[in-house]
Amino acid sequence: xxxxxxxxxxxxxxxALPLAYADDSTNYVNGGxxxxxxxxxxxxxxxxxxxxxxxxxxxxAFLADIPVTILDRHHKAVVELPDAGPLLYVRLPKGKYTVNxxxxxxxxxxxxTLDGKHAKSLIMHWASTSQEQE
Numbered sequence: 001x002x003x004x005x006x007x008x009x010x011x012x013x014x015x016a017l018p019l020a021y022a023d024d025s026t027n028y029v030n031g032g033x034x035x036x037x038x039x040x041x042x043x044x045x046x047x048x049x050x051x052x053x054x055x056x057x058x059x060x061a062f063l064a065d066i067p068v069t070i071l072d073r074h075h076k077a078v079v080e081l082p083d084a085g086p087l088l089y090v091r092l093p094k095g096k097y098t099v100n101x102x103x104x105x106x107x108x109x110x111x112x113t114l115d116g117k118h119a120k121s122l123i124m125h126w127a128s129t130s131q132e133q134e
Contacts, residue, residue, distance in 0.1 A: 032087035048089035062086035
């Protein structure tokens with residue numbers, strides 16, 4: 001029986017678990033809020049070749065609810081999330097990808113090549129937000 005994505009998300013949130021999702025071509029976990037969530041994410045990090053961390057400001061505060069799109073080399077979206085972070089771990093086949101994210105209207109894009117052997121980490125960091133500048 002295939003579970004509805006919204007049901008899986010509700011259970012994950014209720015149990016403070018990382019949000020996991022899988023289909024035929026994509027597998028990811030998204031979470032890391034709080035000490036327990038961060039510990040759970042770190043415990044499964046070795047299973048995912050792409051680690052994305054979202055942060056902001058001079059203190060490097062973690063961010064959540066970041067819209068993210070990961071494109072393959074043909075510019076086809078292989079992952080689209082409206083609310084990623086603070087940690088997003090993705091299992092994708094080896095290849096070249098572009099990660100696009102946005103926070104408070106500021107867009108960032110990073111290219112990454114997965115070789116199928118080594119994990120890659122991307123830090124998507126925004127220097128400051130309008131709240132910090134006030």
